[in-house]
Amino acid sequence: MTTMTAQTTQVYAVFIKATPEQVWEAITTPDFTEKYFFGSRVTVTPAAYRGLNGEGADLVVGEVFEHDPPRRLAHSWRALYDPATAAEDASRVTWELEPQDGGVTKLTVVHDRLEGAPATAESVAGGWSYVLSGLKTLLETGQPLVG
């Protein structure tokens, strides 16, 4: 997505035919995340959020503020994959998982506090849609998106 000035609060939502437990596992387990999150292996503890590339180098690091499986996860976000984003202030990512009727979970990702991170805001503006579309496809079909 090409935006002149990327938004400092970005909200993304997707309905996934899966339980909150399954969605939680898919966003916190490295074997899952590498299939839809630009290949990054994400680990989440009650203290830290980390996304590593295949060689084990940090792509994204964050401090976990809220860890309430399978309902809510909030952490800071520093993108180290690019020198421009790595030099910026940390932003914040909040994952909200809400069970709906019919075995569906509404997943909302809010990426905010981006005021001190314009390059990060620009970088993630197109990325989150791709990631969440891939996550939904993976959970509903068992297959990662191709291409």
Added chain:
Amino acid sequence: MDDDDRVFKALADPTRRHLLDRLHERDGRTLTELESELAMTRFGVMKHLRVLEDAGVVTTRRSGREKLHFLNPVPIRLIHDRWIDKYTERRVAALADLKQELEESA
């Protein structure tokens, strides 16, 4: 109506596309702000926003007493991944076949 139907329906209206463009320009707006940029009654804007929300392309968050509207591009991305990718892939393949055929017969 399934999810894709709702998204196509939401996009099949110039006013609703205009609202999405306004949100793309600046996100997290109130109804009052959006209304001020359209030559339309508050009720009319609300009706269009409702269709956009039902399709999931607009999502709302409460901030104090205000209800803020955000563009949610994920359903459009899903349509892109589900439909557009598939057809462009074929079109590229068809053009490649055509090129090969023309070159062979030349």
